[in-house]
Amino acid sequence: MKNTKYKNKAGHSIIMVIRIGPAGTGGDSLKGIHMIKEAGLDAVEIEFVRGVKMSNELAKKIGEDNRKLGLVISVHAPYYINLASEEKPKIEASKRRILDSCERGHYMGAKFIVFHAAYYGKTTKEECYKMVKDAVEEMQEKIRQKKWGVVLCPETTGKASQFGDLNELIILSKETGCGICIDFAHLEARYSKEYDYADAAKKIRNVKNITAHFSGIEYTAKGERNHILTQMSKAKKLIDALKKEGVSITIINESPDPMGDALKMKKLL
């Protein structure tokens, strides 16, 4: 972790922290967090992308070990989520998967629970937004009841057919108090051009709960195809933009070599 004290554009002296880590632990999550710490990184996202298979016991053990390590842990909920499905049971199953991720996350000491919220399908953007908002509020109520220390973070998505452009999520976070996971690679794929990091940094500066994903990306006119290795020239532009706007944030690297690329990004810092 690197604390940088510097003056923002208004001339105020502020502390900014950018933390970097990989997506996933490369298999064994408990060993993985030690390895990530030893490598000199600051964060990790635990991947439940194919289902929440971790036990609460293991989650607690990870939480215990990490109290000494001090990594920022986040969780990526399963991919099979659609909070705006036409089929009610699919919405219920989606909420269940997110809440299971929240429970494990709570025991691991994670704060941010990241997920791809929905597909527009046949609904209008407005209807889809309303469905996602209702589901988020219902899950937040559950989180409050259970006293889990986690924050729901819908992610900016890489396809125009998916709910989750940055503006939608900023409004959702204002209206519900949820956080945002800004995936810069997804934004590039979504708009088929290199995203304006300075503009993004300005937009997210005042979002209270924000976390990020970064990697290279391959895309077509329909959007995201594959995450690829990180181009360090882009990573540098991103870090410069975040520094300029004074955004404190954790950046999870989601490339095919998340450890290697996270370490390279850490050097850029």
Ligand SMILES: [Zn+2]
């Ligand atoms: Zn992502």
